[in-house]
Amino acid sequence: MRPFWPISLFALACLPALATDAETDFSARARALHERLVTxxxxxxxxxxxQKPGWNIMQSHNVADDGTQVDYPRMIAGGLDGGMWAIFTGQGPLTPEGRAHARNAALQIALRIHTMVAAHPDQFEIARTAADAPRIAAAGKRIVYLSIENSYPIGEDLTLVQTFFDLGVRVMSPVHTAHNDMADSASDASPAPWHGLSPRGRQLVVECNRLGIVLDASHASDQVFDQMLALSKTPIILSHSSCKAIYAHPRNLDDDRIRKLAASGGVMQLNSLSAYLVDTPANPDRNKAMAEFFGKYGGSRSLTPAQTEVLNRERREFMAKYPVKRANFDDFMKHVRHAxxxxxxxxxxxxxxxxxxxxxxxxxxxSCYYKITEALVQAGYSEKDLSNIWSGNVLRLLHAAEDFATKQKKP
Ligand SMILES: [Zn+2]
Known part of the structure; x- marks a missing residue:
């Protein structure tokens, strides 16, 4: 039977080469279910x-051409209603200049997200409360929550947490791949300076609770996770993490901690980054070449469209010269099923x-995101389960954070 949703080129790219009628029929039903959910x-x-010159969120792109994975047409194709759009700053020097630079960069990214939404008001909308997500999805628009990955931009000035909250940030992680002012990282091999959260990191937890921001322990060390879990007055999230029982990466979470997270009402959101899913052999030559490549194109914001074309071509050549072992969909689903x-x-x-x-x-x-729903329907998960998995759980955390913040304001 022919599936009743329009098959786009995207969908064809996600389907197995040969599917029986029964498989196609099953896919169509799973896809219809997926479309009913808020994702x-x-x-x-x-x-x-x-910020990429010439790159337009409203146009469809091809990951093989320019390396990008999300735009409006591909969100429609994959049935993704929205999510947390990350204000990410890489960790730099812990100096006044470094912190000021990170703060400015983070403010600019927040502005860029708002500019994108303002430019396409019929397609996107900023979400500030848990109740906003189903309302925006029902209006047929994509949901844009803001999140912060790495609190380096907060630096020594915790009043900035309020600033970012006012800009719409509702999820915040203290640290990325290197130790910083707030916390120890899971993936920094140098001695951990704080053995968990720093005194300021603890204040960050209190401030996020006060405002109604969900705390995110992805990238944080196990000790930080334990301390955030104990300190936070509302359930925490791992916004993009994987399972240590399936692949023992220091950035992944062990089963005991996954259980503790759940026992406190928290949520673990599964990541699809290959290096966290399967063993990918170290390749020093590739790392060196990669550092040179980034050094050359670090300031890609100032590139002209023609220079961007050259960058994309060189990036494709780089990938062909230094192929990496990639995880596949089954590897990803192993982590999902385990959790x-x-x-x-x-x-x-x-x-x-x-x-x-x-x-x-x-x-x-x-654009292939609906495949997860297909796999989980196949595994016997119900529509209610999938509704929780795709958004209900996260919205529960946002609700809890909002409720706590509201109660604090009462005399
Ligand atoms: Zn990350």
């Missing part, structure tokens, strides 16, 4: 692309790290 991804690194087996569908969701290194063979960009 959120809690870690979209797409704001980094908004679901350990804590069940009320504590699991997705933050696939699109435009931040995520994507696996068989699910290369957001």
């Amino acid at each position: 959120l991804d809690t870690h979209l690194d797409t704001p980094a692309n908004l 679901l087996e350990v804590v069940g569908p009320e504590h699991v969701g997705f933050g696939a790290d699109w435009d931040g290194g995520g994507g696996v063979t068989g699910m290369n960009d957001v």
